[in-house]
Amino acid sequence: MSNGNDGLDTLLIGIDAACEPVLERLIETDSIPNLESLIDRGASGPLTSQIPPWTPSAWPSMYTGVNPGKHGVYGFVTFDGYDWEVVTANHVREHALWTLLESHDLTSVIVNVPVTYPADEIDGAIVPGFIGPENPKGHPEGILEEIREEIGEYRVYPNYSRGDDHKTDREKMDEYCALARMRGEAFRYLTGRFEPDFGFVEFQKTDTVFHEFEGDVEKVQRIYEATDEQIGRILEECEPDRVFVASDHGMGPYENYEFRVNEFLREEGYVEAVTGGKGMPSWNPIRNQLQAGDDETRWEPGTVERLAAKAASIGITPKQVGRVLRRVGLDSVVKRYVPSGVTRTGSEQVDFPSSRAYMRARTELGVRINLEGRDPEGIVSQDEYENVRRELIDRLSGVRTPDGDPVFGEVVPREEYFWGPYVDEAVDVITVPNEFDQFLSAQLVGTQFGPPTEPWNHKLDGLFVATGEGIDADADLSGAHLFDVAPTIMAALGVPHSDRMDGSVLPVVEEMGVEEYPAYAGDESTTRDDETVEKRLADLGYLE
Missing domain, CATH: 3.30.1360 (Gyrase A; domain 2)
Structure with a gap:
């Protein structure tokens, strides 16, 4: 329950892709002193992820405590027959941790957690993260504008697209670190403004750095240093009684x-196989539409794409067009004349x-x-x-x-x-x-x-850390699973977890029992505001 002072009762720090092999290297170079201190003072160990161990399904599993068969999100896109669109929080059909806490009069502040747009209306605040739009409305209404007035710039995504050669690697990493700073500043501001019982802040670029920069040691170290700095400031200013750290999966080389x-x-x-149609499920073409000012979450081939498909049927493929352009020294215009939509419809596909x-x-x-x-x-x-x-x-x-x-x-x-x-x-x-x-x-x-x-990608074992008041630092965490995070957080806050959760309370805290909560009855529509996000999603390279 609430601790009766200005500090947080319970804090959950989400670090996308954090795992022991990555952190061990960073600890050796003294790059993450705040995370190292949390690990040293508490109980820690691997946190086994789910199948599939990817962001859009794993984070909802963490914050609902149920497997994808119960919440309904299996990947970046959801399917309607053979058609597809990018997932939103409306596709997550189970109660989130913070809505269950609200039924016990516990308040929450949630910042940058993936798949939380559209935001739940709770007692507290939510600023959605990855897979939400660049300017998510959040909750309460106008909260993002309020944050920007208070701390200045706040963005969900980098100010460049993956593969953009107009920025240097240093400039891109500057942007990574700026995003980490924005998360920390927004969370600290909202915690002071709402004085919640529970806080949840997620750092996502600790994952993207491996996908975009292929595990480059210096770049990994830099974003983790920036993230660790923000963690230190949150701990100092928000004064949580208990701190948990969890990741959705691990990360490592694919050799x-x-x-x-x-x-x-x-x-x-x-x-x-067929040539023509929409191609394999991906957010790439939707991204292109949104960059052009369209507000659609689905993509259909246009005139140029249909012509490309027709040409391919008589043996003229986008690859051939590209080779001809390169042969005559027009490499710089290949992308212009062979755009991704043309490549999709002009290529062989299922x-x-x-x-x-x-x-x-x-x-x-x-x-x-x-x-x-x-x-x-x-x-x-x-x-x-x-x-x-x-x-x-x-x-x-x-x-x-x-x-x-x-x-x-x-x-x-x-x-x-x-x-x-x-x-x-x-x-x-x-x-x-x-x-x-x-x-x-x-x-x-x-x-x-x-x-x-991609030479670096997801591994099954992430990380779990628990420390602070009432935490058993000597607890055995063997067998800890992603589904266990939500029931453990609820127990730490002194309330029973849902009987629908697939996870169990980890032995770092005392079990508070199980309760039957109302069945989920949320809106399953997929409405969005005018500023959608799919144009950014391809930047992580998860889909082809």
């Missing part, structure tokens, strides 16, 4: 192969309605069966379903790299990882990369294996 799942499925007779099974998006970590009665043009009958699924599991389980190693550590039915009312929205077969050292791709590029598109 083996990229396996193109749909190429394998095509060779096995499951995937049919024909979803005609395929028996396929990978929709690589971050889903699995294969979807085109099932009759469930999918709009399903061609696998209900009677065939289990046989087809067993066959897929057997064939995928046997895939070996060119070196003879297994590509997958597990190939299992989705029920092994998902349960709840939204299981049918998941893939049918889960494909977990072997030790998360094989990079999966959904693209059709002609060959099954190649080097990883």
